[in-house]
Amino acid sequence: MLKPLSKYFLPLFSGIILFSTISCKHEPETLPDPEIPIDTITTGIPCNPDTSYFQNDVLPILISSCAMSGCHDAASAQDGVVLISYQTVMTTGDVRPGNPGNSEIYEKITDNDPEDRMPPPPMQALSPDQIEVIRKWIAQGAKNNRCDSRCDTTLFTYSGVILPIIDNYCKGCHSGATPSGNVNLDSYAAVRTAAESGRLYGSVAHLTGYSPMPQGGKLSDCNITQIRKWIENGTPND
Numbered sequence: 549m550l551k552p553l554s555k556y557f558l559p560l561f562s563g564i565i566l567f568s569t570i571s572c573k574h575e576p577e578t579l580p581d582p583e584i585p586i587d588t589i590t591t592g593i594p595c596n597p598d599t600s601y602f603q604n605d606v607l608p609i610l611i612s613s614c615a616m617s618g619c620h621d622a623a624s625a626q627d628g629v630v631l632i633s634y635q636t637v638m639t640t641g642d643v644r645p646g647n648p649g650n651s652e653i654y655e656k657i658t659d660n661d662p663e664d665r666m667p668p669p670p671m672q673a674l675s676p677d678q679i680e681v682i683r684k685w686i687a688q689g690a691k692n693n694r695c696d697s698r699c700d701t702t703l704f705t706y707s708g709v710i711l712p713i714i715d716n717y718c719k720g721c722h723s724g725a726t727p728s729g730n731v732n733l734d735s736y737a738a739v740r741t742a743a744e745s746g747r748l749y750g751s752v753a754h755l756t757g758y759s760p761m762p763q764g765g766k767l768s769d770c771n772i773t774q775i776r777k778w779i780e781n782g783t784p785n786d
């Protein structure tokens with residue numbers, strides 16, 4: 549079991565440092581539609597160390613290691629696979645709840661053949677800990693679950709809190725040459741611009757008049773509060 553901190557930062561670093569300049573090309577494949585489990589998302593649930601949570605643990609890995617531009621973001625959708633939200637993972641990733649061995653996404657990340665493995669070389673394979681997070685999540689029913697205890701609303705610095713949230717939940721779509729909605733979030737200046745326009749908070753808090761973000765999901769109440777406090781504090785680069 550990973551410690552919460554390393555769990556949080558591993559996918560972040562691998563995404564930024566190793567995988568940023570790569571494009572993905574594969575033969576198209578048609579994937580059968582999986583059955584989507586009932587949406588079980590809730591907040592206020594303390595994190596159980598034996599559970600792998602989609603929103604806390606799995607999605608950040610997918611966003612940072614798979615959903616880059618050119619690969620499995622919404623615009624590129626290589627092989628028709630889009631790994632940016634629970635809905636898209638379940639409809640395009642061929643996940644078989646309870647059965648990792650028959651789930652395409654798990655087969656790909658554990659494939660020994662470099663030609664077939666995801667992420668493809670020269671990107672590094674996911675770490676054994678990241679692979680285990682995904683395996684366990686599928687084995688436990690591939691639910692759209694989330695827990696709350698790894699977040700503290702009294703902490704809201706840019707480098708320690710806001711940037712990791714953006715990297716984990718937003719960058720897959722909002723970076724590169726053609727960011728979604730023409731909203732770029734890949735530098736402090738760009739995030740501050742989005743914050744000062746009201747769009748950053750409006751979108752993550754799902755306020756009327758803004759497109760709800762991240763697409764297909766919602767941050768935890770704690771993360772939303774952290775973003776609000778950082779903005780109220782004057783969006784410092786701290």
Ligand code: HEC
Pocket residue numbers: 622632633713714717718719720721722728729730731742747748751752757758759760761762763767
């Ligand atoms: C799956 C891709 C995807 C992810 C992940 C995503 N967005 Fe977006 N975002 C979009 C698209 C597409 C649009 C433009 C279309 C729309 O407005 O719905 C958009 C629009 C926006 C806008 C403009 C909204 C408005 O009403 O002006 C903001 C701000 C934004 N996103 C912020 C975020 C933040 C912050 C995150 C992470 C917490 C995030 N997005 C995650 C795809 C994404």
